Amino acid sequence: MSKELKTSGKYLLSARADKFFLSLYQVYRFLLLFFKEALLPPYEWKEVIRQCYNVGYKSLPLISLTGFITGIVFTKQSRPSLAEFGATSWLPSLIAIAIIRALAPLVTALIAAGKVGSNMGAELGSMRVTEQIDAMEVSATNPFKFLVVTRIQATTLMIPILMMYTAFVGLIGSYLNIHANELTSFKAFFQSAFVTITFRDFFISSLKALVYGFTIGATGCFQGYYATQGTQGVGRAANWAVVVSMFLIFVEEITIVQIFNSIRTG
Amino acid sequence: MIKQPVHIDESDVVIRLRSLEKSFGNLHVLRGIDLDVHKGENVVVLGRSGTGKSVLIKIISGLLKADAGEVWVLGEDMNAINPKSLRALRLKIGFSFQNSALYDSMTIKENLEFPLVRNKKHLTRKEINLAVEKVLDDVGLLQTLRQMPAELSGGQRKRVGIARTLILQPEIMLYDEPTAGLDPITSTDINNLINEVQQQYGTSSIIITHDLTCAKTTGDRIAMMVEGRFIQQGSFETIFESNDPTVTSFYQYNFINGDETNQK
Structure with missing residues (x-):
């Protein structure tokens, strides 16, 4: 249809609007193909494990540092306000509420979007413009299944695990700061921290991380797999992988929180 | 030196193209291509850049779909082929890309074993290693086994690219600009390798090039392409003797660009 429109020089709405709707259609077809290839055998378990290692293990140093600093800084910033009311014991x-319900999923997702998403966009984009994806296809390998499906599966699996890890490291950072100021013991800190946390909180956070993981993988792979126009296209794919996934993560965050708050109050 | 044509059985056609057309938007790239490639034959598609040569072999390999016309490869109709048959057919087609298209994140060994590991699952690790070493030895680069593609020169990358396609022992080889960007000595090595592949593996090949030396030394038959059409087909001498102004201007272009061996 796009070819007919281009060759006839006519547009259904306008050039930009048509381009936007065609992009949406391309995203729809990409997601449809993902679910088809993910569900139908053969399954690329080895490659999924390799990608899990890339996404999970290789992100650990950055996630550790970010989670740890988030825990310390949030504790330091919160103390004066609570101290005014003599409520530092809270x-x-x-x-724990802030980290487990909101900060851990969001911080993990944003770090992963910057590190993993851009990497996927650039790697697949580079493979596309240097004909490596075509080379894979002519050697009778399904490049979509091997490159795209495995990467999306890996981010969807690993981001919830990384989120749990971020929460743990964040709480350790917080504990060290509280221990240094209030001399609270490790046991007392964690007993107090988990008084208000329920299984529901973990479930919602894990669900959020699962959605973010899928979003990061799908956005990075979509941008890279359909990259065009040489090295400029590779740069654009990496850039858009980060920008679009961060935007979607915030939209998803507010949507999921809204839905579960409505369920809670309703 | 002009290549001595090999004996061809003209009844045994491995690739047949009829009235092939392909456009990208307003750009009409292929405008009615007719071509037969016989078993064991090297056909060179000669022409300037941007005339649709690479599009032609991408259609033959199933990477692109033709807009109109017939494409028959090893008896399969590429316009009606199902994904399973296409996958089986691709095991019989080797495609050597212009920039080699080696997988950057893998070593040379991993690059070469990739098609085998993916498609010949019954092979043992020892058989895979032997096949990799043999094919790499055939292209004279056994010492590069543990290296990364980025550590190789342009000519070495081309050789490894060809080795990766040979590992599945294809019946058809498609070479996209095999000597582009290489110095004359390395180009000669690649041209010799193309002929060795034809003899050792019994392949039928289409060689896309704008390099007259490559055409002269590797082609059993030359098809001269201008603006998406074949304007002449025949032996190198037949094309070389042509008085067609488009053909002669192509020779002059090559001569001006330093290929003195092709002086008319």
Whole structure:
């Protein structure tokens, strides 16, 4: 249809609007193909494990540092306000709620979007413009299944695990700061922290991380797999992989929180 | 030196193209291509850049779909082939890309074993290693086994690219600009390798090039392409003797660009 429109020089709405709707259609077809290839055998388990290693293990140093600093900084920033009311004993609970319900999924997803998403966009984009994807196809390998499906599966699996890890490291950071100021013991800190946290909180956070993981993988792979126009296209794919996935993560965050708050209050 | 044509059985056609057309938007790239490639034959498609040569072999390999016309490869109709048959057919087609298209993140060994591991699952690790070493030895690069593609020169990358396609022992080889960007000595090595592949593996090949030396030394038959059409087909001498102004201007272009061996 796009070819007919281009060759006839006519547009259904306008050039930009048509381009936008065609992009949406391309995303729809990409997702449809993903689910088809993910569900139908053969399955690329070896490659999924390799990608899990890339996404999960190789992100650990950055995630550790970010989670740890987030825990310390959030504790330091919250202490003066609670101290005004003589409620510093509530610090562990407050920090645990903030980290487990909101900060851990969001921080993990944003870090992963920057590190993993851009990497996928650039790697697949580079493979596309240097004909490596075509080379894979002519050697009777399904490049979509091997490159795209495995990467999306890996991010969907690994981001929830990384999220749990971020929460743990964030709480350790918070504990060290509280221990240094209030001399709270490790046991007392964690007992107090988990008073207000329920299984429901973990479930919602894991669900959010699962959605973010899928979003990061799908966006990075979509941008890279359909990259065009040489090295400029590779740069654009990496850039858009980050920008679009960060935007979608915030939209998803507010949507999921809204849905579960409605369920809670309703 | 002009290549001595090999004996061809003209009844045994491995690739047949009829009235092939392909456009990209307003750009009409292929405008009615007719071509037969016989078993064991090297056909050179000669022409300037941007005339649709690469599009032609991408259609033959199933990477692109033709807009109109017939494409028959090893008896399969590429316009009606199902994904399973296409996958089986691709095991019989080797495609050597212009920029080699080696997988950057893999070593040379991993690059070469990739098609085998994916498609010949019954092979043992020892058989795979032997096949990799043999094919790499055939292209004279056994010492590069553990290296990464980025560590190789342009000519070495081309050789490894050809080795990767040979590992599945294809019946058809498609070479996209095999000597582009290479110095004359390395180009001669690649041209010799193309002929060795034809003799050792018994392949039928289409060689896309704008390099007259490559055409002269590797082609059993030359098809001269201008603006998406074949304007002449025949032996190198037949094309070389042509008085067609488009053909002669192509020779002059090659001569001006330093290929003195092709002086008319």
